Amino acid sequence: MAELIHPEEKIEVSTSVNKPITKIALIGNPNSGKSSLFNQLTGLNQKVGNFPGVTVDKKTGICQLNSHQKVRIIDLPGTYSLYPKSLDEKVIIDLLYNQQSDLYPDLVIVTADASNLKRNLLLFTQLVDLKIPAVLALNMMDVATKEGVKINLEQLQQDLGVPIVPVNARNGSGIAALKIVISQQLQAPKRSFFKIPENLEGLVQQIRQYFDLETDYLAWHFAHQYQNLKFLSETDKGFISNLLQQYEFTSNTLQANETITRYTQINELLLDSVRVEKADNNEKFSNRLDQILTHKVWGYLIFFTVLFMMFQAIFAWATYPMDLIDAGVTGVNAFIQERFDGPLISLLTEGVIAGLGGILIFIPQIAILFAFIAILEETGYMARVTFMMDKIMRKFGLNGKSIVPLISGVACAVPAVMAARNIDNWKDRMITIFVTPLMSCSARIPVYTVLIALVVPEKYYLGFLNLQGMVLMGLYLLGFVAAVLSAWVMKIILKTRERSYFIMEFPVYKMPRWKNVGLTIIEKVKAFVFEAGKVIIAISVILWVMASYGPGERMAQVEQTVQQQARQNNWTQEETNIRLSSEKLESSYAGVFGHAIEPVIRPLGFDWKIGIALLTSFAAREVFVGTMSTIYSVGDSENIKTIKEKLMTEKDDAGNPFFTPARAFSLLIFYVFAMQCMSTLAVVYRETKSWRWPVMQLIYMSGLAYVCSFIVYQIFK
Known part of the structure; x- marks a missing residue:
């Protein structure tokens, strides 16, 4: 086992007034338990933002290592390699290759699936060659044991040259030991797994000197990925581009050769530290289950x-x-x-x-x-x-x-x-x-x-x-x-020559962690209620004002007219209140606005009240119900009814039920297709960096909703 520094030695340094909080990057393959480990280390002390300049989520959290020391954990997107394929993965190289970044880590925790070490160690060996202090968190040891995989941790730690901590991110075992290890002042790994080809050493040295980089391997990645590095200027990228032409640098071929070289070393290394003992019929339960759950029928x-x-x-x-x-x-x-x-x-x-x-x-x-x-x-x-x-x-x-x-x-x-x-x-x-x-x-x-x-x-x-x-x-x-x-x-x-490939790894089947399910439900419901609630309350108040007041003296005139009709027709007080409520609503600002758009939506079976709800629900679709509830509650204070009952008692001009099947299904079809959400349009703009896509969405979906709603109403009315 590698020698560990006592935690107390680190405490004296980490509590120095001038020393900033230690930043730790958490990185690993997809389905390696990285997110569960992040939750174990940070608990509820986490927040979500965006990495600078991109829309990729940045999850950070504070981990209390001991009574004197805290660290900031940065949860990086899952990746199989430091050669990124997706937008999420590209933020990793921007972070790890830019030592001037505010988020550049002091330490890297690499999560690895103990039952599939060979695949997980490819990313690990790349990170080791960057010479960032690292810890290998060996997760899913219980799964490895069930599959007959036995790991000699002491030998593996000696071969890799970094501390290894076995953990179970699902139940929290090993987390205390991991905290002790990362509280040490760990040094950069001394071992290297990849040697730069001799014919390209000159290229790497020139890049290293030009950018003042600490390692050859980092310069090697600058050569491969300079186009993806946002922190490089156009002049810097031009310098690298000229060098690559001079040295006839073929990135794809060199990446493939590097991967083969690394896997060769990984295979040799695992021969000494990993032994697999399988029974005759030791076919994985997940594989047997997949024969049914992924069957073509x-x-x-x-x-x-x-x-x-x-x-x-x-x-x-x-x-x-x-x-x-x-x-x-x-x-x-x-x-x-x-x-x-x-x-x-x-x-x-x-x-x-x-x-x-x-x-x-x-x-x-x-x-x-x-x-x-x-x-x-x-x-x-x-x-x-x-x-x-x-x-x-x-x-x-x-x-x-x-x-x-x-x-x-x-x-x-x-x-x-x-x-x-x-x-x-x-x-x-x-x-x-x-x-x-x-x-x-x-x-x-x-x-x-x-x-x-x-x-x-x-x-x-x-x-x-x-x-x-x-x-x-x-x-x-x-x-x-x-x-x-x-x-x-x-x-x-859309015409493009670009071809796509689909490669993914199946995680093993496992029982859901009910704590995570519960937290997800609470988080999503809370966001739904509070985010929608702000919009609903604001719109409800505006609607109440619009539905309770009208232009000029119209509301007073309506009340005077209705009272006069009541005396002439001997209406009861209840009948008078109902008629007064209806007339005031139609004469209010909301009624005037609804009547203005009614000719457009009348072919769909909608009236001016539904028109108001359609427009207000553009802020958020769920506002429709709150709007209808507000509209049908105005002036009806003596008869509290649910929204369903209020809609059921609504009558049309002929005195028949207003919400017939034809009208209700027309409205349902409209909401199936309509783009009734400003937040969605905003995020589409943010993801595409262009207003062209959200505008096309709005026009297309609104037109589709109108046409389909019109057809449904005309057929069923």
Whole structure:
């Protein structure tokens, strides 16, 4: 074992007033447990930002090593090599190759899957040659043991020349030992794994001297990747480009030769420290399970069944908690209105509480949706879905990696669009970004559930198939079909010679870590409620003002006219209040605005009230329910009703129910296709660096929604 410095020696240095906090980069292959290790080290002391100049997420956190020492952990994107293929991976080289960066690490923790050391050590040997102090966190030792892999840690540590700490990032074992090791003042590794070819030593030395670099291997990477290094000036890049032409530098061939050389050394090294003992029938459980779950027939049926169960659960399991929330909001409103009166009370109950209640009631459904997605990711099944869908996706101009943004779009289009940066091919990436908003996100659930509950009876078939749940799934499938068909059209329109390849590694199946699932649910629901809540409250207040006041003396004149009609027709007080409420709403600023756009949306079956909701929901789709709740609550303080009941009692000009199946389905279809989200347009602009793509999305999706909604209404009315 390598000699360790006692932690107390480090404490004296690290607590110096002038010494900045130590920065530690956490890096490793995908599915090596890096994210779990980051959570173990930082707990809740973490935040998400962006790396400078790019839109890639930067997760950093504070780790308390001991009572006197803290360090900052930087969670880098997963990568197999220091030769990047995706946008996420490119931020790694910008960070590790720029010693002037504020985020340049003092130490690197490399996570490695103990059951697959050969693949994991390729990245590790590259990092060692950069001569950054390093620690190897050997994760998944329990998996390695089950697979018959025995590792001589003392021999491996001696061969690699860096401290090795076995950990289990899932249950936290080994974390204390890792903290002790990284609290030491570790030196840069002395061993090198790659030697620069003799005919290129002159090239490397000139680059090293020109940029004042510490190692030959760093200069070697400058030669390979100067075009990707954002911190280099055009003059610097020109200098390297001229050198490469002079030395006839062939990057792809040299990268391949380097990889072969490294794997040769890794194989020799592992012969001394790793022994694999397999039983006769020691076929991995994951492989046996994959024969079923990724089967060319059964795999798709199982995936469809999983989706079907998820959408059934959104309706069936969420009923009781939704009823409790609904009763609670209604009770609070009734309590306040029975005891207080005045404009401020009306603002609170009819504006703030009515609007916010329209979003709180959907927390159970959102939580169930995110729970399913988190479990699919935790178990490793989501990776299999990506693999299965690759062959199908390619026919429509996408690839297997596109299924991750598309499925993520079921939760929210914003992170889903950002997830598309893992797609290497430009054309596939642009198509994926363009069509992802057509997937029905969680913000559409409030609209879907309210309208479905209005016109679809709550019937069960075979004792467990909920008709409302089947309709909901149909809407989601409709969005998916629209997405892939739109992708197919774009595949024909966009011309490029670039070809894409799909390579990924399956993680082993494992039980989900329920703590991670729970944290994901809490985090996503909290973001949904608070981020949407800010918009909803603001819009609800504005709507209340617009619906309660009108231009000039119109509101006073309306009240005078209605009172006169009431005396002439001998209306009861309740009839008078209802008519007064309706007339005031139509004469208000909201009514004037709604009437102005009504001719445009009338062919879809919509009136001026729905028109107001459509426009306000452009800020966020879920605002639609809050808007309708606010509009139908105004002036109705003596009769507190749920949004569903308010819509059911709404009448058209002939006195018939307004929300007929034709009108409700027309509105549902409109929301399936419409780009009703400013946040999505903003993130598309940020990811594409151009307004062309979000503007095209807005025009295309709005036009598609209008046409399809028009067809549905004309057929069913």
